[in-house]
Amino acid sequence: MLKQIAVYLENKKGKAAECCKIIKDQDINIEAMSIADTQDFGILRLITSNNEKALAALKANNFIANIVELVGVEIPNQPGALAILLKELDEDNINIEYLYSFANDNGQAQIGFKTDDIEKAAALLKSRGVKTI
Amino acid sequence: MANRYFNKEIETMSHSEKEVLQSERLVKMVKYVYDRVKPYREKMDAIKLKPSDIKSIKDIYKLPYTLKHDLRENYPFGMMAVPRKDLVRLHASSATTGKLTVAGYTQKDIDVWAECGARSLVMAGASENSVVHIAYGYGLFTGGLGIHYAAEKLGAVAVPVSSGNTARQIQLLKDFEADIICCTPSYAIYLAEQMQLMGIEIGKDIKLTGGLFGAEAWTDGMRKEIEQRLGLKARDIYGLSEIAGPGVACDCEFETGLHFQDDHYFPEIVDKDTLEPIGYDAEGELVITTLTKEGMPLIRYRTRDIASLSNAPCPCGRTSVKLNRVTGRSDDMLIIRGVNVFPSQVESTLLEFEGVEPHYHINVDRINNLDTMEIVVELSPSVKIDEVKTIEIMRKELAAKIASSISVSAKITLVSPGSIERSEHKAKRVTDLRKLK
Numbered sequence: 001m002l003k004q005i006a007v008y009l010e011n012k013k014g015k016a017a018e019c020c021k022i023i024k025d026q027d028i029n030i031e032a033m034s035i036a037d038t039q040d041f042g043i044l045r046l047i048t049s050n051n052e053k054a055l056a057a058l059k060a061n062n063f064i065a066n067i068v069e070l071v072g073v074e075i076p077n078q079p080g081a082l083a084i085l086l087k088e089l090d091e092d093n094i095n096i097e098y099l100y101s102f103a104n105d106n107g108q109a110q111i112g113f114k115t116d117d118i119e120k121a122a123a124l125l126k127s128r129g130v131k132t133i
Numbered sequence: 134m135a136n137r138y139f140n141k142e143i144e145t146m147s148h149s150e151k152e153v154l155q156s157e158r159l160v161k162m163v164k165y166v167y168d169r170v171k172p173y174r175e176k177m178d179a180i181k182l183k184p185s186d187i188k189s190i191k192d193i194y195k196l197p198y199t200l201k202h203d204l205r206e207n208y209p210f211g212m213m214a215v216p217r218k219d220l221v222r223l224h225a226s227s228a229t230t231g232k233l234t235v236a237g238y239t240q241k242d243i244d245v246w247a248e249c250g251a252r253s254l255v256m257a258g259a260s261e262n263s264v265v266h267i268a269y270g271y272g273l274f275t276g277g278l279g280i281h282y283a284a285e286k287l288g289a290v291a292v293p294v295s296s297g298n299t300a301r302q303i304q305l306l307k308d309f310e311a312d313i314i315c316c317t318p319s320y321a322i323y324l325a326e327q328m329q330l331m332g333i334e335i336g337k338d339i340k341l342t343g344g345l346f347g348a349e350a351w352t353d354g355m356r357k358e359i360e361q362r363l364g365l366k367a368r369d370i371y372g373l374s375e376i377a378g379p380g381v382a383c384d385c386e387f388e389t390g391l392h393f394q395d396d397h398y399f400p401e402i403v404d405k406d407t408l409e410p411i412g413y414d415a416e417g418e419l420v421i422t423t424l425t426k427e428g429m430p431l432i433r434y435r436t437r438d439i440a441s442l443s444n445a446p447c448p449c450g451r452t453s454v455k456l457n458r459v460t461g462r463s464d465d466m467l468i469i470r471g472v473n474v475f476p477s478q479v480e481s482t483l484l485e486f487e488g489v490e491p492h493y494h495i496n497v498d499r500i501n502n503l504d505t506m507e508i509v510v511e512l513s514p515s516v517k518i519d520e521v522k523t524i525e526i527m528r529k530e531l532a533a534k535i536a537s538s539i540s541v542s543a544k545i546t547l548v549s550p551g552s553i554e555r556s557e558h559k560a561k562r563v564t565d566l567r568k569l570k
């Protein structure tokens with residue numbers, strides 16, 4: 001399973017930047033990042049080179065943060081690959097709460113997504129021959 | 134069958150007899166303080182009021198008010214009406230400013246206080262056969278010692294456990310088979326939770342039947358919860374350290390308001406802005422005059438508590454004036470869209486809500502001629518959030534709880550732990566921007 005850190009950001013300018021700086025100061029790389037934003041607040045989601053250490057640093061700075069497991073899959077770096085994956089998930093009645101994509105060191109496209117039952121989702125994808133991470 | 138009254142003659146006295154008694158006592162009291170307490174003499178001289186101008190309880194409104202400020206100015210002994218050798222006890226309470234206020238008691242004052250406490254214990258169903266578990270703090274605070282002397286006066290067994298050490302509290306409640314418990318409402322709920330965790334059976338291991346709870350603001354919801362979880366009848370007891378601790382007023386099983394021990398403490402309600410006396414059944418600031426106190430008598434003491442008084446008869450047969458539940462203090466009260474709101478009500482809702490801490494700040498503003506209220510509250514460090522909807526659901530649920538508690542809708546803003554400023558003394562909980570406009 002893929003692990004990410006989710007951080008609650010109250011709507012204060014600079015909170016996301018502050019969060020990234022805390023992680024950078026620990027010599028931790030941010031490998032992927034997405035922000036879910038509303039009018040009043042946001043949730044920052046991060047995959048880093050050392051999630052445990054990043055989490056401890058954030059908590060020490062009074063951020064509300066926790067580690068959340070995602071389903072991670074690797075998809076061929078070609079047009080339409082993501083669409084195929086999404087269609088398969090839909091056929092299996094797997095509801096995606098949120099999703100983000102990033103590239104690994106070899107330039108391979110990777111997808112991380114959140115769903116109700118990540119174990120079940122990962123097993124179904126595996127049985128369809130999708131490479132999970 | 135438990136006693137119905139501790140002092141039937143006084144507690145069921147007719148209104149006309151009570152008025153005669155109160156008048157005699159007030160006339161005597163005014164002369165007493167004029168002769169013995171310089172600040173009272175100065176205040177009366179300043180408005181050319183002579184003790185002889187006070188002929189009955191109906192003249193009480195002529196007397197000047199006494200403020201907490203007067204007690205601080207004359208700290209420690211300037212408000213005492215007897216030489217220090219005649220005092221037998223001093224209690225003190227901390228004020229918001231960090232300064233103490235002190236109250237001195239003579240032996241007779243202690244006896245009167247114990248009598249009023251004993252009347253309250255009887256309202257909670259206690260008798261001379263009772264075991265009274267006292268989990269109020271003992272010390273300068275009046276709670277523990279106040280109920281202690283009341284239990285002894287009643288002839289019951291006082292168990293002076295004081296506060297803290299919950300495991301031992303539960304052990305003693307079991308072993309001594311206490312039927313009456315006295316503590317703060319929030320501690321009663323905590324005790325119930327701990328008992329549940331320890332697998333204690335209410336009714337079998339714990340045989341409580343009644344309790345006196347006070348010294349902090351609580352809601353009817355908390356009363357029901359305490360009654361249900363501890364299997365007892367919860368009575369609301371009122372007191373304040375300047376006048377006397379617990380026992381100044383207490384409600385009976387009919388819950389028609391708190392029976393005010395008005396043979397010793399005379400209550401009035403005054404408009405909190407104009408300070409004009411207002412009648413029964415209207416809300417205002419509670420003002421109390423001690424009618425019999427020797428050590429530190431207080432004349433028309435402004436309590437800052439918001440309440441109303443009722444003169445309606447009570448099925449229990451007690452004839453005293455009744456105090457409605459004190460929901461807040463006039464120096465904290467906010468009026469939002471015409472509704473009285475107390476930060477303490479917001480606080481008790483936050484305390485019950487999972488996922489937030491009782492660290493909060495209230496912002497009030499007026500936008501397009503409409504009052505708006507925002508409650509900024511800290512999330513608990515342990516909450517797990519990775520989706521927007523988690524926060525949205527929490528805000529919606531908390532907003533609904535707040536609306537049902539204070540009858541005003543508020544915007545909820547959830548902030549990170551440590552965002553709200555901490556204060557060593559009483560925190561500043563409210564920013565009212567309407568005042569700046």
Ligand SMILES: [Zn+2]
Binds near residue numbers: 388
């Ligand atoms: Zn009654």
